[in-house]
Amino acid sequence: MKQRLLTPGPTPVPEETLLELAKPMIFHRTAEFRALLGEVLADLQKIFVTKHAIVPLTSSGTGALEAALANSVPAGAKVICLIAGRFGERWKNIAKAFNIESINVTVPYGQAVQPDQLAKALGDHPDATAVCATLSETSTGVGHDIAAFGKLVATTPALFIVDSISGLGAMECRTDDWQIDMNCTGSQKALMMPPGLAFLSVSDKAWTAIDKNPNPRTFYFDLRKARKNLETNDTPYTPAHTLIRAMRVSLKKILAEGIENIWARQARYAAGARAGFQALGLELFPAQPNTALTVVKMPANIDSTVLLGKLEKQYGLKLANGQDTLKGKIIRLAHMGYIDQFDILAAIAGVELVLSEMGQPIEIGAGVAAAQRVFARC
């Protein structure tokens, strides 16, 4: 049976990138590797839409979140965390681990934090040293208005730090225009790569804060050391250089299409997926959905754990369940990265077959047809 990986990370990797990963090992302290790293970071700047330096880290995406907070925010300082799901909660947990006080602006799962909530928090806490937000809240499918947040934070001394791990490369994200000081992402979501690499952009405002921090409380993720090494396109420690070599191939694929074209295509994919599921009577879970993944609620009599198990076993379709209290209640279909409209149609067709098998009164083909009509229109 053909397997289709449609989870919001890891995501499928293009064949030409996989072939690159099969090549023999190389040494990393060479002019060739420095040129390669320089090229990959320059390509990433186009995807981040930034002129600022991008620091590569050998870790999963969370390493970039940790590096951002530990380096730029001193112990005992205060940050505002905008929390709309599991990944927003991660900001709060990282702050706690580094002895940083977090002011939590929390909305129920499925809702998005609104700019006026941030404005109020900034007004109440003029001493906040950073605001931590999430572009795509992967646990609920919510997308945040990062541009509006950035405008608010830029008028204050606080840094604007964004987790764009599942959003960057899938939905519009303009690091510099939106005044994001540290934009943190990982390789295994929309960037068509296996897990193992993290990247963060660092603005001048952020470097100033990092330089002023008397104690970064990290050794491996010390961004000052990384900056020094980046002057020669080097890294302080052994990078996952075979991943970087493969990433060159995935990034060329992304840039050949053009990042703005990808944002538009992702919006079409999301529109098709939403229409398909809605035609089956499934309600969207996020009030303010993003275009990297589509998250829908299950009918009251359907346990998503059972549905997802059948999808995987009977049809090779791997979608994601809800996490924590949402387990059994929602399904999450990722359509970021190396996924096309026929993968989306396959997922909807599979959901139709399983819902029907589970006795749900749906019309076979209704979801697929609705999605196809969207794809035909645009």
Ligand SMILES: *Cc1c(COP(=O)(O)O)cnc(C)c1O
């Ligand atoms: C996947 C994801 C993470 C976690 O990243 P890891 O690579 O597992 O460390 C964090 N935030 C968001 C929004 C994600 O989608």
